[in-house]
Amino acid sequence: MSQDPWSIDEEYALATRSPSTGWRYGPKDRVVLGGKGLTLGIAVAHLTFSVLLSSQSPEWAVVFFIYSLLPVWAVGAAVGSLLGLALRRIRNQWVHVATFFAVGFAVCVPFGAFSSTGSLLFSLSIAAAAGVGRLAVWKLVRINQMGEPT
Numbered sequence: 001m002s003q004d005p006w007s008i009d010e011e012y013a014l015a016t017r018s019p020s021t022g023w024r025y026g027p028k029d030r031v032v033l034g035g036k037g038l039t040l041g042i043a044v045a046h047l048t049f050s051v052l053l054s055s056q057s058p059e060w061a062v063v064f065f066i067y068s069l070l071p072v073w074a075v076g077a078a079v080g081s082l083l084g085l086a087l088r089r090i091r092n093q094w095v096h097v098a099t100f101f102a103v104g105f106a107v108c109v110p111f112g113a114f115s116s117t118g119s120l121l122f123s124l125s126i127a128a129a130a131g132v133g134r135l136a137v138w139k140l141v142r143i144n145q146m147g148e149p150t
Contacts, residue, residue: 031090032088032144046069052128104127
């Protein structure tokens with residue numbers, strides 16, 4: 001402590017943030033997808049779905065894109081965040097991509113009967129879009145390095 005009654009270091013000491021080196025998630029969580037990653041993944045999945053679905057009839061591309069906005073973002077946010085929570089403990093991101101593909105396919109098979117392109121093609125386009133969306137955020141996830149052998 002200095003003898004001066006006032007110093008600049010002491011005044012600004014409370015305003016500086018100490019660097020946080022700790023993992024703020026659970027100790028067993030290995031891969032965490034944040035809000036930015038989820039948003040980008042849904043956006044990429046929406047664009048991919050629109051491209052895949054409109055490849056059969058390009059004149060309807062804008063209509064597919066606009067009409068799929070609300071369902072893709074609502075279902076994508078719900079399913080994507082729940083899958084992200086369920087897969088936090090698995091470090092291998094290829095398992096994440098495959099799970100997003102499989103769950104996207106499983107969720108959409110019952111609704112494929114409403115599609116004029118057929119149940120399988122509609123569901124596969126959504127599943128591929130979900131997988132590509134998860135693959136697009138590969139570098140945006142936070143990875144817990146603690147507990148790894150060095």
